[in-house]
Amino acid sequence: MTEITAVIDLGKSLAKTIWTINASGRREILFLEPEIVSLTANDIANAKRENADPEKDAWLVLPDGSGEALGFITRTSSYRNRRKLGQDELKTVNGVNRCLAILGSIAERSELADYKDDEIDLSISMNKITEFSVTLCVLLPLSEWSTSQQFRQNLLDALQSGFNFRGVQYRVNVEILEIKPEGSGLLETRQSQLTISAYRNRVIICLIMGHYNNSLFLYEGGQQIVADCSANGFYQLVDSIVSQTALDASNLANSDLTEAIYEAPSDSTLVQALLWQKVKGRKQLQQQVNQAVEIIKRNRADFWDSVVDWIYRTLGPNFLKVNEILISGGSSRFFQNEIEDFFGDSDIDILWSCQLNKLVGKDFNLHGEDNLSYRLSDAYGVFNNFTI
Secondary structure: OOOEEEEEEEOOOOEEEEEEEOOOOOOEEEEEOOOEEEEOHHHHHOOOOOOOOHHHOEEEEOOOOOEEEEHHHHHOOOOHHHOEOOOOOOHHHHHHHHHHHHHHHHHHHOOOOOOOOOOOOHHHHOOOEEEEEEEEEEEEOHHHHHHHHHHHHHHHHHHHHOEEEOOEEEEEEEEEEEEEEOOHHHHHHHHHHOOHHHHHOOEEEEEEEOOOOEEEEEEEOOEEEEEEEEOOOHHHHHHHHHHHOOOOOOOOOHHHHHHHHHHOOOOOHHHHHHHHOOOOOHHHHHHHHHHHHHHHHHHHHHHHHHHHHHHHHHHHHHHHHOOEEEEEOOOHHHHHHHHHHHHHOOOOEEEEHHHHHHHHHHHHOOOOOOHHHHHHHHHHHHHHHHOO
């Protein structure tokens, strides 16, 4: 029997996982933040388990003796100045180790490993192996699809060879391992919502707006006609805003800065909190906040114009035939008004996450209109079909 069933969306801004244990039917979510630190031999020798959720204290030691700390733990003083995001690298470069850390965290949360909190001597734990089986699907952006088969093989080898997560040695029996392109969850869901004839008679766009990539698919007659992926993700908007304001990305978690910019057009509280460290006089602080908000609004308009240009170039005259758009991804809600104006003017039906965001909200006790519900929707759609 498969012990862990999981769908991992390897987002560079946040790895998002939906999982269940022993086909219990109870779905869980797990998040791993993107920062990574390569561990030195001294780091590994002094590694210890902290009293924290496993994904917040995620560190790996691999069979070749190398190691990594991943996510929240890199904010600690031991690692803060060494962490990297790898935003210019393919997701598959660090994707295998992120998957190992995620599955190690799930195994620990599920109490699959027999360990003691003080049992962290790696020389001992290497001889005591916890095995479990997994049915796994990993989502990759369309831009990295050419690497998908090599990534699958690398991940399969790493799972079967074994790894040490937080002082516990694991080896994984892989029942199923699938790699799918981002957007699969929305497309599969929409196909299940329509009759076969209705689906084939629709001309459908699927647009996934992520932090690092925007992916666009066009389906006509039930066939994929166009597929393209742009690297013009939300992070470029963030970088542009940082270069024009007093906001500083050097000492912040990537998620903190992104959230502040995301919320700024309606609520500048988070921007104010970030600028407080640089400008502590109330009057000057407010001036800097007002300036930052105006720059965010201006860059937002320019960025959306670039997205529209990309959509027109990618679809060409096919745009005139489109009946509906399926849209999701974390940054899509930032551009909600622009999206509704642009596609609404063309009489294209807009299906936000195919209503999957509402199911995500219900299952995981989130507000259905919360940004996180949309970020999870694609993986949720895949999970629905993956576990049938």
